[in-house]
Amino acid sequence: MAVFKRANRKSKPWGFQYSYKANGISKQKTSFYKTRKEAKAAEAEYLTSTGGPVKIDPVITFADWYDKWLHTYKIRSVSELTMTKYATSGTIIRNYFKGLKLIDLTRMIYQQFINNYIDDGYGHKHARQSVQKLHSHAHQAIMAAADEGLIRRDYAAHAELGGTAGRSEDTKFLEADQFEKLRDYVDQFANPQRIALMMVQTAIYSGARLGEIGGLTWEDIDEKKSTISIDKTFKYRFVIRNADGSWPEREKVFGPTKTPSSVRTIKVSPVLIASLHKLILADRIKAISNPYHLLFLGPTDLPIYSNGVNKELRRALKHLGIERPGFGFHGLRHTHGSYLLYKGLDIQYVSHRLGHENVGITTKIYTHLLDAMTQKQDEKALNVL
Incomplete structure (x- = not known):
């Protein structure tokens, strides 16, 4: 079982290959995708459906995972000022998702989070640029979780973003x-x-x-x-x-x-x-x-x-x-x-x-x-x- 990239292929260069048995005969199947994320998502889905060694943590919350990801991958690679911006996004994530488990995250739940940040219905609205920044931070953590096999797919991949126009020119x-x-x-x-x-x-x-x-x-x-x-x-x-x-x-x-x-x-x-x-x-x-x-x-x-x-x-x-x-x-x-x-x-x-x-x-x-x-x-x- 492996995710790989085909050289010199513009159309669907990423592949996911796995072995299976049919009538006692070992066979291999390969599927191809446009991006590595799609191939990794296929791998995670295969492992889940076959009872394979998916590293799902049934306890960790989305907010805790975000903090863990942030302090693992960003703390040494970004400036202190940028780190405070990531931390601010972490506070927004924690306040909204509270104790939601990472494994319970879905595309719809994530979209509702984005919608709420755009306009919570109580007079708090955010500009498109602010929405894009929050989504960028949260999305990176979700992609990392999918790469680690902690969730089946990248649930933030196709989020619909919006927001007010922000300041005019x-x-x-x-x-x-x-x-x-x-x-x-x-x-x-x-x-x-x-x-x-x-x-x-x-x-x-x-x-x-x-x-x-x-x-x-x-x-x-x-x-x-x-x-x-x-x-x-x-x-x-x-x-x-x-x-x-x-x-x-x-x-x-x-x-x-x-x-x-x-x-x-x-x-x-x-x-x-x-x-x-x-x-x-x-x-x-x-x-x-x-x-x-x-x-x-x-x-x-x-x-x-x-x-x-x-x-x-x-x-x-x-x-x-x-x-x-x-x-x-x-x-x-x-x-x-x-x-x-x-x-x-x-x-x-x-x-x-x-x-x-x-x-x-x-x-x-x-x-x-x-x-x-x-x-x-x-x-x-x-x-x-």
Whole structure:
């Protein structure tokens, strides 16, 4: 009995082969499938129907299996931040399924779980992206259970996903003229007494993520070359100062960037460099403990959290008369990229500057803008021809 893959076969490359006896004669039967999951499911079903050695655990709950899978396969392979997202999904799974045994899970029960997360009927609704993320986490655990032979098949394979539309494109980006007005505003008012506004200024000129900006140190700023080096993030969710006010070890303060490709050195405007120069001078004369030379220490002597920078951003937008309900700090990153593309910069350059894993991610994020630019190019082509 075996699951195998046929070489150079595009149509149903995965096979499941088993032996049986007919009239005292040993025979073999082979069935072929499109995917390995289908072949493994056939194997599990065969073992169950024939009383074979399926490793079904009649006791373990789905929630317990998810936790076991998470701490076996993910704890060493994902960042702490990603691990917290998986753990959050685990809490949602446990709250819904409670004591449901893994062996009692069915496709219908799983679909009801997804439906409830989309809209529980009591005013709690989730966006399509949130539904897809939860499903991705739960599905991985269910696939692992099927591979282990703990359940007969992957009951989440064909789940129908939905959810609200989420934020519109208008809440993710500023228009070019709005972006320029905001840039001019922060250039005028950002100073070492308004740390959150300086973080907004840094996001405008760099397109960096909040964690990347929070993790910037004096040494990351090269004033002569007008560059910023991004090679770490500040662990917003995990950093707690010691009881005596001292800092924990470096590995508890800084984490890796989102992906290896997020490590980058980028050119920035001399305007931002001059602003950061003033901040570094101010930091150096402060009588506070800052052993890691963090740039953006707020009133609590820690980098300002998202609530603080978003409050300062909303204040600036209100002052400028820019109405963008739902627009947040991360939107500055999206707007930075869209503004550069709008100004004609190459998408490959923008992708590298933002630290995207590949240019496909950049294309997906800025589809609306690229479509509009293509339309303009089409119009120019028609005029030329």
